Amino acid sequence: SPSAQTAWESVYYIQNEMHYGSVVRGIHHYSSAIMVVLLAIHLIQVIIDGAYKAPREINFWLGLILMQIVLALSLTGYLLPWDQKGYYATQVTTKIVGASPVVGPQLQELVQGGPKYGHHTLTRFFAMHAGVLPGLLVAFLGLHIYVFRRHGIHVPDEDRGPTQRFWPDQILKDAVACLGVLAVILMCAIFKGAELSAPADPSEAYSAARPEWYFLFLFRFLRFEAVEHFGLAFGAIYVPGIIMGVIALMPIIAMIKGGHRFNVLFMWTLAICVIGLTGLAVIEDSRDSDHQAAIAEAERDAHRVKELAGLPDMIPVEGAGSLLKNDPFTQGPRLFAKHCSSCHRYNGHNGRGRLVTDMDPATEKSFVSSPTASDLGNFATRDWWRSVLSDFENHMKPATNSGYDLEASAGDGMVMWCSDNAEVLKDPQNKDDVDAMIEYLASLSGNPQLELDGDKLARGEEIISGGELTSGSISSCTDCHAGIGSDFELGAENGGYPELNQYGSVAWLKAFIQHPESEQFYGERNVMVSYAEKLSEHELDMLARWLAGDYAESHVHDYPSKLDELDAAIKSSSNADGASENDASGDEADGDESGGEAPEE
Incomplete structure (x- = not known):
């Protein structure tokens, strides 16, 4: 259905709901790719065999027109699913149209139905793909066959003419x-299937966009620095136009002595260049970590939207695009990367699977930057609380990268508490009690995806309130953190320490993100920026629910942890800094031994 609100949805229905719909779409998808390849092979064969020469030049030109129609069918069909990949890849095509001399901008608006992509773009591409181009294809194919039948089969060597009949051999x-x-085609359609990425979203950049593989050579050619220098029109219109002009003139060139050899050499050179540029594009993309991360994120979004569309609520009236826009599992990482990753990390990365980097102004080289706040990858989970209770100082160590004096700021708080109670907590006899404490503290978030042990919860609540363990006792958490176990309410009185009521819940997180300076949180010790004016209500809801795990359960693989890579990068940077300092110290010592300042010239 050619509408910005129904195109993706109709393709999803064909591929996921209709019986054998995925096979039908796969056949359509892979047939178009193989058609382009077979046409290219056929063109090379025609030129090598000399079947383009007079009196068959008209048929040769008709074949070239048919090739352009097939390529146009591939380009127009790429947009029709209205997914992210097709949406952004097709924009390159329309920009090339817009780069045409004299009438470029007007032609671009005509093709896309206005200054921007939208409903009219889809209807025009659909009309071209399903109506105009197939009609032209049938018409020119009829002419092509008619002329072919008139001239008969071309035999390069007349002495080796056909000795058998066309039927049945x-x-x-x-x-x-x-x-x-x-x-x-069937194998590809059944076992691989046609790709359907997430619904097109003009507000969300899609850096994984690439044209179909048989257009990668042009994509890579346009990225050469020399080609970029001369502009898009040079690389995408003038150069291909000259090449197609030479191919179209081959029947005339062949009339000149040595012309056929030139044509064959030109064709083989072109084929080698196309294959080489395609291979180069594939290799470069495979080595580009940012591009691979973008592909992984695109696949994540594609799988996630299909999960959401398959839920009982199905696709809403607003369209499938609203599923991801209102999904904390999708929007949370993006908001975290945009607003939080400058200080925090999420399992070592920026929330979207990439290490956070910065630029060294002296060397103009990028480096992995160190976090200046705690990693939130396991926020409010059992692992989080185990780290807080056993080694709070190390848990909050990233904060020291910004010059924050943890011990001085915390005073006799958690650093002192961990030190005073370490012996009791580490006692093997208290292992079950510590696990019970952690179970209870983790339950405060109300994470719906957390499976809890009822017996541990009851025991944990006793220890948190009273401080009595199997072997020995600890300072009760309620001595500092009042009201543990009750509902969170912003503005309630507390003992001057971060409030643990519903710690890690959506309500707690929303209040903390908006008002970290509140006395219910860090008060005068706070160094976190307030986001009360920086996030909309919807953005705040998405971010808080993602961190709290409050979203529809997903079987989509999350971004892989980068903790080991981050630690290795930070250690490498520290070692390099240490070596630089030693070199500098050595230089100073050499200067002192030489007797002071160097003489002026």
Whole structure:
């Protein structure tokens, strides 16, 4: 259905709900790719065999027109699912149209139905793909076959003409070849299927966009510095136009002595360049960590939106795009990367699977920057609380990277508490009690995805309130953190320490993100920026619910942890800084031994 609100949805229905719909779409998808390849092979064969020469030049030109129509079908069909990949990749095509001399901007608006992509873009591309271009294809194919039948089969060597009839010998060979191609298409359609990425979202950048693989050579050619210098029109219109002009003139060039050899050499050179540029693009993309991260995120979004569309609520009236926009699992990492990753990390990365980097102004080289606040990858979980109770100083160590004096700021708080109670907490006899404490503290967040042990909860609540363990006792948490176990309410009185009522819940997180300076949190010791004016209500809700785990359960693989990579990068940077300092100290010592300042020249 060619509408910005129904295109993706109709393709999703075909691929996921209709019986054998995914196979049908896969056949359509892979047939178009193989069609382009077979046309290229056919063109090379025609030129090598000299079947383009007079009197067959008209048929050759008709074949070139048919090739352009097939390429146009591929380009227009790429946008029709209205997914992120097709949406952003097709924009490159329309920008190339806009770079045309004289009438470029007007032609671009005509093609896309206005200054921006939208409903009219889809209807025009659909009309071209399903109506105009197929009609032209049938018409020119009829002319092509008519001229072919008129001139007959071209035989490069007249002494080796056909000795058998077309029927049934050649028909059998053609049938076997066609069955082989069909088998390959069916295998791809059944076992791999056609890709359907997340619904198109103009507000969300999509850096993983690439054209179909058979257009990668042009994509890579346009990225050469020399080509970029001359502009998009040079690389995408003038150069391809000249190449197509040479190919179209080949029947005339062949009339000149040595012309056929030139044509064959030109064609082989072009084929090698196309294959080489395609391979280069694939290799460079495989080595580009940012591009690979973008692909992983795109696959994550694609799987997630299909999960959400398959829930009982299904796709809302607003369209499938609203599923991801209102999904904390999708929006949370993006908001974290934008607003939080300058200080915090999430399992070592920026929330979206990438290490946070900065630029060294002296060397103009990027480096992995150190976090200046705690990693929130396991926020309010059992692992989080185990780290807080056993080694709070190390848990909050990233804060010292910003010059924050943890011990001085905390005073006789958690650093002192961990030190005073370490012996009791580490006693093997108290292992079950410590686990019970952690179970109870983790339950405060109300995380719906957390499976809790009822017996541990009851025991943990006793210890948190009274401080009595199997072997020995600890300072009760309620001595400093009043009201543990009650509902959180912003503005309530507390003992001057971070409030643990519903710690890590959506309500607690929203209040903390908006008012970290509140006496219920860090008060005068706070160094975190307030986001009360920086996040909308919807953004705040998405971020808080993601951190609290309050979203529809997902089987999509989350971004892999980067903790080991981050630690290795920080250690490497520290070692390099230490070596630089030693070199500097050595230089100073050499200067002192030489007797002071160097003489002036």
